[in-house]
Amino acid sequence: MAVTATHVAPPPVLDVERVRRDFPILERTVNGQPLVYLDSAASAQRPLAVLRAVERYETQYHANVHRGVHALSQAATDAYEGARERVRRFINAKSTREIIFTRGTTEGINLVAQAYARSRFGPGDEILITGLEHHANIVPWQMVRDQTGCTLKVAPIDRRGEIELDGFLAMLSPRTRLVAIAHVSNALGTILPVKRMIDAAHAHGAVVLVDGAQAIPHCAVDVSALGCDFYAFSGHKLYGPTGIGVLYGREELLQAMPPWQGGGDMILTVSFEKTTYNELPWKFEAGTPNISGTIGLAAAMDYVESLGLEAIAAHERRLLEHATRELERMPGIEIIGTARHKAAVLSFTLAGVHPHDLGTILDAEGVAIRTGHHCAMPVMTFFDIPATARASFGCYNTEAEVARLAAALDKAREVFT
Amino acid sequence: MDLKELYRDVILDHNKRPRNFGRMEPCDAHAEGHNPLCGDRLTLYVRMKDDRIEDIRFEGKGCAISTASASLMTEAVKGKDRRTVNELYGRIHSLLTQQDAVPDASLGKLAALSGVREFPARVKCASLCWHTLSAALERSAATVSTE
Numbered sequence: 314m315a316v317t318a319t320h321v322a323p324p325p326v327l328d329v330e331r332v333r334r335d336f337p338i339l340e341r342t343v344n345g346q347p348l349v350y351l352d353s354a355a356s357a358q359r360p361l362a363v364l365r366a367v368e369r370y371e372t373q374y375h376a377n378v379h380r381g382v383h384a385l386s387q388a389a390t391d392a393y394e395g396a397r398e399r400v401r402r403f404i405n406a407k408s409t410r411e412i413i414f415t416r417g418t419t420e421g422i423n424l425v426a427q428a429y430a431r432s433r434f435g436p437g438d439e440i441l442i443t444g445l446e447h448h449a450n451i452v453p454w455q456m457v458r459d460q461t462g463c464t465l466k467v468a469p470i471d472r473r474g475e476i477e478l479d480g481f482l483a484m485l486s487p488r489t490r491l492v493a494i495a496h497v498s499n500a501l502g503t504i505l506p507v508k509r510m511i512d513a514a515h516a517h518g519a520v521v522l523v524d525g526a527q528a529i530p531h532c533a534v535d536v537s538a539l540g541c542d543f544y545a546f547s548g549h550k551l552y553g554p555t556g557i558g559v560l561y562g563r564e565e566l567l568q569a570m571p572p573w574q575g576g577g578d579m580i581l582t583v584s585f586e587k588t589t590y591n592e593l594p595w596k597f598e599a600g601t602p603n604i605s606g607t608i609g610l611a612a613a614m615d616y617v618e619s620l621g622l623e624a625i626a627a628h629e630r631r632l633l634e635h636a637t638r639e640l641e642r643m644p645g646i647e648i649i650g651t652a653r654h655k656a657a658v659l660s661f662t663l664a665g666v667h668p669h670d671l672g673t674i675l676d677a678e679g680v681a682i683r684t685g686h687h688c689a690m691p692v693m694t695f696f697d698i699p700a701t702a703r704a705s706f707g708c709y710n711t712e713a714e715v716a717r718l719a720a721a722l723d724k725a726r727e728v729f730t
Numbered sequence: 731m732d733l734k735e736l737y738r739d740v741i742l743d744h745n746k747r748p749r750n751f752g753r754m755e756p757c758d759a760h761a762e763g764h765n766p767l768c769g770d771r772l773t774l775y776v777r778m779k780d781d782r783i784e785d786i787r788f789e790g791k792g793c794a795i796s797t798a799s800a801s802l803m804t805e806a807v808k809g810k811d812r813r814t815v816n817e818l819y820g821r822i823h824s825l826l827t828q829q830d831a832v833p834d835a836s837l838g839k840l841a842a843l844s845g846v847r848e849f850p851a852r853v854k855c856a857s858l859c860w861h862t863l864s865a866a867l868e869r870s871a872a873t874v875s876t877e
Contacts, residue, residue, distance in 0.1 A: 669768040669793035699769035
């Protein structure tokens with residue numbers, strides 16, 4: 314009897330009950346029911362490790378950074394710059410000079426729009442986005458279009474909510490100066506084939522910005538392997554604080570860009586005649602930064618890596634598949650966004666019940682989901698719906714919570730019949 | 731939090747079978763209301779006779795609260811003059827936002843909306859049609875005054 318030895322690594326497993334104990338908020342009740350938090354795509358909850366790191370900073374060594382010779386300022390500066398190195402490792406950037414701290418994804422994209430695109434583009438130039446984008450990856454480019462006279466083009470999506478790759482490729486030309494694409498769609502969960510899209514855009518000489526807000530908590534992001542020119546994300550989708558985000562930019566591009574905002578910290582010398590700007594990355598960080606945010610973000614990255622991004626992704630994939638099966642067999646449910654590759658987002662409608670009513674009824678059952686257009690009105694227009702209900706999953710969600718979601722949906726149907 | 735308070739039978743009924751629903755052509759004025767947060771959209775049409783709303787219709791897509799509120803409103807304001815409509819709007823506004831407001835008998839079926847105030851996120855849904863009606867009435871006044 315032939316025996317074939319196979320060496321398949323065991324699938325990474327997340328001890329979800331242990332993970333849940335790291336998130337104090339999950340112990341609370343909402344409207345008399347244990348909270349079921351299915352809105353991590355809007356903002357993830359924070360583990361104790363993040364809360365404690367921020368508290369330690371606030372109670373032990375808060376001071377301004379890059380300014381004092383005193384002990385606290387030094388400690389704060391070390392933590393702040395240490396967080397930058399933490400981020401660099403997390404996304405595998407070549408240098409900390411490529412890591413700009415921002416308020417979030419939105420600010421990162423606006424920085425590129427204003428400091429890169431605005432001064433370079435003009436009539437005849439094209440910016441290419443996709444039909445899946447969040448408003449944060451649409452509006453900044455419309456502003457650049459209006460400021461420069463360049464053209465904004467939108468690559469088509471199909472009924473599954475996938476990018477039409479051929480359509481995208483056909484829209485690339487030597488006129489394409491910049492391509493701005495989501496890594497994962499926030500409204501539908503679609504994972505875009507960003508590597509192929511980046512390579513194709515580069516072949517036409519365009520630079521590529523990736524909106525990574527929804528991808529960063531769900532998969533290992535390696536900006537060097539992706540080869541993107543800019544990658545923007547937010548801390549609070551990654552179990553970190555709000556008000557902190559990161560813009561990765563290729564050093565060569567950042568070097569050539571003018572500063573975006575002027576003020577303290579982004580300068581070397583100032584006189585009334587002339588100012589010399591600071592070096593990277595500080596050239597793009599005017600004013601006192603969100604120091605505690607960076608410390609919380611670094612702690613969140615430590616936390617996520619301690620669980621293992623692969624284990625988190627595998628857990629979320631199982632959960633998404635389970636939830637999809639459960640909801641698919643419920644009468645009246647239509648899942649919006651059925652891409653073959655999806656992250657932990659399940660957008661749906663229930664016949665006869667407006668998503669807004671669904672949100673209220675689910676909330677009364679202690680189940681928190683997002684309802685509305687998810688800051689992606691063009692996606693809603695494409696599917697000809699005003700809104701969807703969206704359940705999104707994180708490392709702490711369980712199949713029992715999916716059952717609570719399903720029961721709450723039954724309740725909603727009951728109320729409306 | 732009692733869902734039954736929000737989704738009373740009157741509300742569910744008017745959501746399912748909205749009254750005065752559809753376009754009106756011709757009309758004296760129309761206005762569009764949009765609640766960008768939840769995507770509720772409605773268009774309101776009015777036909778005036780002197781100072782009175784002779785006929786009113788609405789169409790659009792919205793949640794149960796906004797649809798039922800619009801439907802109930804059209805029934806309540808038909809045949810009423812501007813002053814009466816404005817007074818009614820004031821009373822509805824109190825009903826939706828003030829915890830201690832007691833629905834008075836003159837509100838009729840509109841009193842069914844009193845459960846909304848327990849759900850602050852939904853007050854906008856219920857008031858959208860009233861804002862839109864104000865706009866439509868202002869427009870009809872403007873049209874009248876320029877003629």
